Amino acid sequence: MITLAMDIGGTKLAAALVDSALQIIARREIPTPASQTPDALEAALRDLVTPLWPQAQQFAIASTGIIQHGVLTSINPSNLGGLSHFPLVDVLTTLTGLPGVALNDAQAAALAEYQQMPPAIRDMVFITVSTGVGGGVIQSGRLVTGSGGLTGHCGHTLADPNGPRCGCGRVGCVEAIASGRGIAAAAEGDLAGLDAKAIFAHAARGHEQAVALVERSARTLARLIADLKALTDCQRVVIGGSIGLADGYLPRVQSYLAQEPSAYQTELSSARHQGNAGLLGAALWAQGNLS
Ligand code: ADP
Ligand code: BMX
Numbered sequence: 001m002i003t004l005a006m007d008i009g010g011t012k013l014a015a016a017l018v019d020s021a022l023q024i025i026a027r028r029e030i031p032t033p034a035s036q037t038p039d040a041l042e043a044a045l046r047d048l049v050t051p052l053w054p055q056a057q058q059f060a061i062a063s064t065g066i067i068q069h070g071v072l073t074s075i076n077p078s079n080l081g082g083l084s085h086f087p088l089v090d091v092l093t094t095l096t097g098l099p100g101v102a103l104n105d106a107q108a109a110a111l112a113e114y115q116q117m118p119p120a121i122r123d124m125v126f127i128t129v130s131t132g133v134g135g136g137v138i139q140s141g142r143l144v145t146g147s148g149g150l151t152g153h154c155g156h157t158l159a160d161p162n163g164p165r166c167g168c169g170r171v172g173c174v175e176a177i178a179s180g181r182g183i184a185a186a187a188e189g190d191l192a193g194l195d196a197k198a199i200f201a202h203a204a205r206g207h208e209q210a211v212a213l214v215e216r217s218a219r220t221l222a223r224l225i226a227d228l229k230a231l232t233d234c235q236r237v238v239i240g241g242s243i244g245l246a247d248g249y250l251p252r253v254q255s256y257l258a259q260e261p262s263a264y265q266t267e268l269s270s271a272r273h274q275g276n277a278g279l280l281g282a283a284l285w286a287q288g289n290l291s
Contacts, residue, residue: 003286004049004056004098007105007278008032008041008063008072008088010079010131011180011242015048016276017055018283022115024276026052034081041083042091049096059092059100060286062108062278064132068149070102075153078167079132079181101282101289103145107152108281109271110136111143113238115284116272125234126271127154128278129221129249130241133175136281137232154228155179159220174224178217180243186213200246218249222256226264240271 002025007014009032016027030048033040053059064080065072070089077084088102110126117124124138133155137144144151155175156168163172164185176182180196191199191209202210225237239250254268271277 001058001287002056003283004053004059004096004100005279005283005286006045006049006059006061006063006092007108007282008045008061009105009278010064013044013048014275014279015052016279017052018060018280020287022280022283024279026055027276027279028052032080038083038086041086042095045091046095049092053096053098056096056098058286058290059096059098060282060290061088061092061100061102062105062282063088063102064105064134066149066153067102067104072102075150075156076132076167076175099290101286103282103285104134104136104149104152105278106134107136107143107145108279108285109240109273109277110138110152110238110281111284112273112277112281113240113271114138114141114143117236121235123232123234124236124238125152125154125225125228125232126238126240126277127221127224127228127244128241129178129180129217129239129244131180133179133221133224134241135228137234139232154224157224157227159223174220178220178224183213183217183243186216196243200243204247214249215252217243218252219256222253222260225253225257225266225268226260229264229266234266236267236269238269238271240274240277242275245270245274 072086126136135152135154159174160172166173166176183196
């Protein structure tokens with residue numbers, strides 16, 4: 001059984017053919033279209049999957065946003081160019097004629113990463129630090145999605161009541177400070193207008209403001225992890241997303257977490273599947289729900 005897996009993020013769209021042993025046999029990636037009308041997203045998805053889908057028997061989507069009944073609803077529409085609703089599963093079924101499923105990107109990644117955990121770990125949280133900040137919660141060995149699909153949306157918990165307004169409508173969310181968009185939005189002077197990747201490159205060369213922006217993100221994430229430990233008693237937090245996986249980021253988070261009282265500390269690790277965690281988690285979800 002070959003699954004066409006897709007990962008829809010605020011910055012990039014990825015697709016892969018994944019076999020029953022969860023091996024990736026082909027993979028493509030394109031930027032998320034800048035003008036994100038439903039038509040633009042549909043056209044980009046068509047371009048992405050056309051070379052792949054004829055070899056697949058089913059599809060599986062990991063997507064940014066709250067995913068319920070195959071429909072994407074943004075909690076932070078500004079992450080997705082203002083796109084608030086998109087009928088993911090219907091669009092892909094029409095495009096490919098295949099049966100398929102969809103779930104949130106961080107929830108999918110949590111599922112894939114949990115497969116790699118030692119059996120003693122029953123409670124785990126995955127956090128993506130990427131365009132936004134997303135999360136997936138494993139409790140007692142099972143992925144929790146919630147009745148409304150919202151479980152794990154830890155990017156929208158409060159980091160600073162005096163912080164920036166988040167695209168979700170709240171003020172001071174973790175995402176508004178720690179995410180790629182949050183880092184870029186706070187940049188001033190010679191860093192103004194740069195994306196988070198470029199700001200990390202400046203930080204690596206010791207640029208004072210860039211270092212401060214990266215530290216602010218890592219400190220905010222560490223506090224979030226302490227909150228998640230209190231809420232879920234997680235034995236492990238796995239960090240992914242291009243910012244979460246960036247050189248030196250995890251050790252920074254670790255050093256801020258070490259400043260918290262011991263009850264709020266937990267083991268941290270980088271996503272074993274790196275940038276493929278969402279794709280593989282979606283394929284696993286399809287194996288459990290379709291095959
Ligand atoms: P998506 O949000 O689409 O899943 P990513 O996980 O790649 O995509 O996250 C995109 C964010 O990560 C952007 O803000 C981008 O600037 C930033 N980014 C990409 N590569 C790097 C890198 N090597 N170091 C730091 N930040 C990066
Ligand atoms: C936002 C939210 C989450 C998502 C997270 C990471 C939207 C469109 N997305 O908090 O559902 O998991 O971003 O998304 O409201 P990414 O695009 O950074 O991977």
